[in-house]
Amino acid sequence: MVIMRKLSTYQSWIKWIFFLSFVFLSIQYTSPQYSYFQDSHDKLIQTYSIWKNHFLSDALYYPAKVFDSNYEYIHLTKNLFLKIDERLVSAFPIQFAYLMAPFLFVFPLSSLVYTSLLFLILSFFLLRRYYQFSFLLLWISFFGTFLWPLSWEYSELPAIFAFSVFCLLPILKRKKETIFQLLGGIGLSWIVMVRLDTLPFFLLFFLSYFYFIWKDKNRNGFFKEILSLKILIFSGIIGILFQFLINTILVHHFLGSRYLANMNGFSVEMSTRLQWFQSLLFYGEKKIGFFVYLPITVFLLIFYGIKFNKINRTKKSLFLSMTMTIFLIPFLAPNDGFNNWGPRYFTVLLIPYLLLLKPILSIVFKKRKWIYSIFFSLLFLYSGTLGLIGAKIQKSKTNLIKKFQSVTNTIKPDIIVFTDYLNLYSMGSDYIKLMAIVSYTTESNTKLIHSISEMMPNKKIAFVDWHPSILTQEIRRTMNAEKLKGGFPISDWNSDLLENTLKNFTFDYQRIDIQTYRIWLGTIAEKESK
Helix, strand or coil: CHHHHHHHHHHHHHHHHHHHHHHHHHHHCCCHHHCCCCHHHHHHHHHHHHHHCCCCCCECCCHHHHCCCCCCCCCCCCCCEEEECCEEEECCCHHHHHHHHHHHHCCCHHHHHHHHHHHHHHHHHHHHHCCCCCHHHHHHHHHCCCCCHHHCCCCCHHHHHHHHHHHCHHHHCCCCCHHHHHHHHHHHHHHHHHCHHHHHHHHHHHHHHHHHHHHHCCHHHHHHHHHHCHHHHHHHHHHHHHHHHHHHHHHCCCCCHHHHHCHHHHHCCHHHHHHHHHHHHCEECCEECHHHHCCHHHHHHHHHHHCHHHCCHHHHHHHHHHHHHHHHHHHHCCCCCCCCCCCHHHHHHHHHHHHHHHHHHHHHHHCCCHHHHHHHHHHHHHHHHHHHHHHHHHHHHHHHHHHHHHHHHHHCCCEEEECCHHHHHHHHHHHHHCEEEECCCHHHHHHHHHHHHHHCCCCEEEEEEECCCCCCHHHHHHHHHHHHHHCCCCCCCCHHHHHHHHHHHEEEEEEEEECCEEEEEEEECCHHHC
16 A cells, blocks of 8 residues: 555656646747746836835836936837826836745846746646646646746736635635635735736626525525635735725825726727627637637536536536626726737636536546547647647747847947837847837937937947838838827838938947848947047
């Protein structure tokens, strides 16, 4: 018996090592250290700012502030930052940045994305230990869902998933010890404030759960259940109220900075909402929605809808909260997630999805129902293939940042100016090492050079645009026809004027073509030497 237990333990360790190694390699394939683009980049800089400010201020670190105190050249669009009491603050919730900033005492900035692995490992451990997930189901949980693509970039989503798995233990697995309830309540308050889109699911789940307790038991049984979860409920309420207070103090609104920055998105027309409904649930431009990524969801909704009166109240609560949240999110979200590969607004729904899938798979695979086994296997293979396609798309993005960092290492500028904010994100984590800004007009270029010539002599400045053979005028005009709707087109600089101005205000001026870029480069001359 002892030998058998030891053999079982060794087998379990081998399975863990093999699985986690595969998870790591699948993430590493995308070169995550070069994945800081758009939201991921801005969240990284927010975290770095908290750390650089010694946790005493939420003011964003802006390297170019030394000559751009009015933020005329900052890359952030209006829904990505706020000015509060003369402070420039990120639109993203401060709670995630404060959670992650201590990791910078251990991780280099470019490696902070690897913390997603820590949250994934926590998730897998909880699912295996407390939810009795088989290793097969762990593989499906990661590679057969959009949890995989959500792990490629630096974001709060792996933490949201891990904390949600833990926070529901007191109800789903009757783990009512004080420590589980206390941490669960605090965790739930953190999740809801970091991502307001999780609120519908948790609210609907708790309302459904307590309704079915009231229905199934007498009044005494209902209140007995409430009292057994009093620490979870109390710590959750106190946690939310505390964060309301922090948000009110910092940004003057109890729901926080993200709500303020996204207010315009909450009031869009119904026609736009219907477009978002399509892109979030089915498909959109360069993206796939919830049902397309996880088509098994349709089967789950039909199966549990038919069996509804025969399942326990926990499954009923999971089913109802998942179903209603799926169709509520498109009408509550501030946007459609843009071009994310994997519908991020539905991250928390992976939990009911997997928990409702688990008993079905146990029956299908253990009883060897071959038709159903083949059916589910093909659908899991399909979802995994979508993940692989997304990984290749992500790889192309990280290659762009990786290649551009070799450009900055070659030209070594102190100040770098881009034609549009998306181009600036090619800096990745190197953003903190030099002053990177965006200039949208020829006039702002000239104004910038004059300003810098007085304030920052002997600094090397580089203006970066796509090479004209890559981005022709025709292509630029076509792209800008769409980009102008958002107010941030790709700049069309007057290259002759830029060149003449740089020749007048810099020495060692040169124009170089490198990789896919055209760069105008020079060192600002001393004012008296011009």
